[in-house]
Amino acid sequence: MNTFIKRVYIVYVLLIILTIRIMWRIIFLQYFADIKISDTDISFRQEEIEATRGSVLAMDGRPLSASVPYFQIRMDCVVPIDTLFNNNIDALSRELSLFYKDKGAAEYKRELVTARKEGKRYKTVGSRLVDYSEMLQIRKFPIFKEGVNRGGIITEQRNRRNNPYGRLAYRTIGFLNNEGVGVGIEKSYDYYLKGIPGRQTVQRMLGGEWVPVIGEEIILPNDGMDVQTTLSIEIQEAAENALREQLSKSDVFEGATVIVMEVKTGAIRAIANMKKGEGGTFDESYNYAVAHATEPGSTFKLATLVALLEDGFVTLDTRVDAGNGKWAYSTTNFTDVRAGGYGNISVLEAFEKSSNVAFAKLAVEHYANNEKSYVNRIMNMKINERFNLDLPGEARAAIYMPGDPMWSRLSLPMMSIGYFSLLTPLHTLTFYNAIANNGKMMKPYFVENLQKNGVIVKEFGPQEVSGSVCSKKTIEQVHRALRGVVEHGTAKPLDNPNYKISGKTGTAQIAFDGRYKDAYGNKKHQASFAGFFPSDNPEYSAIVVLYTNKTSGNFYGGAWAAPVFKLVADKIYSTSPHWTEPIKAEEREEYPEVLAGAGSSVRAVLPRLKTSFRSVAQGEWLRRDSTGKALVSYEAVPNDSVPDVTNMGLKDALYLLENRGFRVQFKGKGRVTLQNPAPGAYLPLNGVIDLQLSEFYVVK
Template sequence: MNKVEPEDGVDILTTLDVQLQDVAEAALRKHLEGHGAGHGCAIVMEVATGDIKAIANLRRNEDGTYEEVYNYAVGESTEPGSTLKTATLIALLEEGDINLNDTVYTGKGKLQLYDHVISDSKEGGHGKITVKEVFEVSSNVGVIKLVQKVFKGREKDFVKKLYELKLNEPTGIIIPGEVKPQIRFPGDKGWSGLSMPMMSIGYEIRLTPLQILTFYNAIANNGRMVKPRLVKAYLKHGQVVQSFPPQVIQSSICSRSTLKKVHEVLEGVVENGTATNIKNPRYKIAGKTGTAQIAKGRMGYKSGGRISYQASFVGYFPAENPKYSCIVVVNSPSNSVYYGNVVAGPIFKEISDKVFATSPEWFSDIKGNELKDLPQTKTGQLSKLEYIMEKLDIPFESNGKKTDWVAVQRDSTKIKTTPITISKKKVPNVVGMGLRDAIYQLESLGLRVVAKGRGTVRSQSVNPGEPVIKGSTVYLEMSRGES
């Protein structure tokens, strides 16, 4: 009998950033809980490469808790609603004699199409507004009137334009289970006189969150569409055995002039339109809100007298030189609050704020000695502290002694450290440490830890220097109470 020697497997080097993943999942969880939503997802992508830096998916259990049980970002396709209007804008600018300053009469926000009434979200409508404003305030009536003006009788040209934007093709991401987009063509089963108008505002089309994000990432990337990448390489014994470089799907999704106008509109959505609630003075966000009714199969959009909604926001930041794109989709938010700017927008902003605040390259004009106040710094490991101080270019003084753990002091000019001696037989002083470091120190000595609150350790129930009694509990009170 021949023996086959076992062969070591390979390691996978992913594109995920652990810190960004934590940020995205925490922000998603907090807001899903706040809205009592059914499920939701958030994806953060690096604009230039298509690298997925974070992908979070959470679903509500019967007891109100949330857990990751399904990859909605890749495996669930829905009608996207107003986030699709940006593709419609590109089609209008490329195929029609349309300028952003042209005006559209949207009346009182109602439009009769056959036996269907299209409505705007603003009570009483927007009246006469510019093309730019149509997309900034997300007027369904305005978008449909423009599409009818340019593509009435040319429905095939409109759908072909969506196909040219690769919206009818899956991204091909390495994760199994990606759902193929659904975009009808004139003549297909189910096509009607309502199809093109409804498609222009994001209905009668089904896309996954990742497919929508890939399209917006191309807009952020100066028109260059790249394939979403989750795996960089396979490694064996630390050596690369197969690499997966970034792949270009399409070198340019539209003309430079169109792209410039689209950038202007997406920035306007946040500066003047439906997403002003996420505007901030530190950096610009560009993007589009989306609020769509969720179809219930043959029952239509209303089931049991109730309409369910999907709220979304997709965009990129900083708008003037985009580094990251991001999409947030929240399904079935409750509490009668369901608009994309209110439900999904704040999740996007919380993610982008934390990414921006922890990206030192965006603060290159600020030197450490120009900071008015040196940052608060926790007691912790010297190696990590030195790394952070170097990255942020903050004045730092170590006493030169080789030690793993240090206490930290600061004066008006620099941050100083004092060595901490850790004994295996005595309870250490963890006051001033972050919770992770404190737990590591105490549990490594065989102690149990119960913490109350967040932030930095303010007090500990067992005094430093007392003998370690393995299995006993140390209670920690943190600097910020539980919220």
């Protein structure tokens, strides 16, 4: 008994020692051991499946930026049976060589045969990715046409970002690279666009390639949402084309912008930005509209006029002495463009002619003893509002206050004519849009909604910034003044008999290196025009700003920016039929043409139509005969021959052709006017037929 107990104790002690060693080993490996596992030691791993990035859409749903699928072609060289591989490898190699044009057929054959001998199941084929139509073409090649399980073809999808309209609105649409660096909507809405990637288990093969493990659970990706913008493709094109045309007329310009806003909502319908590159060409590489705050120049006189009218200091008929066009105040001479000046003029005329002298005098006369009241009035108009836009890079506006270290005796008159303040073109436009909108300021916005599979998930939309920037009485007066600029003032070339434009020209010198001109007297200019149309019931507001390099010449808003505004407005007018009186068409009875289609459908609707057919056949498919007086049956053709579907609607043509085992590709809309192969031609099963659709019909 004692011996038995002793043995039990020995076993017990040994188990304890073993347990302690195991525990120590676990602790050591987890906390102290420096074990390096190379990739070659791993046979399985989890791999992400890329989610398809959502599209950026125009206001009508057309894609401005979308992920286009491309495909990497690979081959599981072990899958094809020997007879299939050996009998078709030469033909496959020739097709690949002709398609990729990167190496000869013999080299393709040698690579594929070697890969098969080495048991490679993930052999890359071809030197580039292919698009969807090319992928379909490759899947028809010998061996590959047998599919994945018999032919060994593997198609891996890779998505690439594509802009169908090229560089249109490129800075606003933006981009996002693999490091997360980006701009525009692609950057600011990345959270919604990118989607959620899936996961799958992959296995390392003999050649080192990683291949999905069949039978393992796959977590499918959740594709990204689509972002529908407020942008109109047609208005955007008009803005960019007009801007490029004007910029091509002089070498002095370094950049420009055009913004078009919908008056009632604040929706941005176009935003064009052009910056000159090293080669002298202009491109959408910098967002002047949102990110570039400068002294606005004479477009700011509208705010000064509103302040003077709101405070009751003037009416449009109040007289002001603009003198000989020169006025010395403090350390600066205020000058007007017109030699000899404008003399004694009304406030309305001063605004129409954009007199610096008149507006600087009015500001000093009425606000010199209470400068803060002028600035407060400007601030109450929300002209320097921060919008928290959909786009990154929004610059801050700056309206300086008395008491600021930069404020001086000269600040008040300078601010009244558009200096000593900083505004982006979008800030200026938003203020003008508020004037057009009877005083109601709307927040500018670029995105209408987020969509998933065509269903709206989240809507954005109009947001009011302020109740009213001024009284109704002042609105009526400044509307008259802005219309006067076009009828009688600095923007007279914009006046036209078709529709009315209201607005204000602006010209400013741009400070650089802390001064307004260099040692040689060269200056940088900013020429602008801001306004709205039609004047009587404004639908759109817009601003055009052009920036020059250093030059000895003068560049005025009326001469350079206003013509761009008119080109854009004309385009919108020409495509807006509700602005013009409709042409009344002659009333007459019309009946639909009956040309060809399914017999049962044609016979069902004919009794409801007034037609002149003398006879209607009982066939399954009918067409109109050469006389136009009878509907006859189609001639029967063998199943491997192409039937005649000309003059049929697409629905009937697809039914007839696909039921015969043919595949159909079509372009256009309306009836079938052209088919290839021609009627009666031989076509094997799964053969492709191209159809051209048109609103016309083929006379037979």
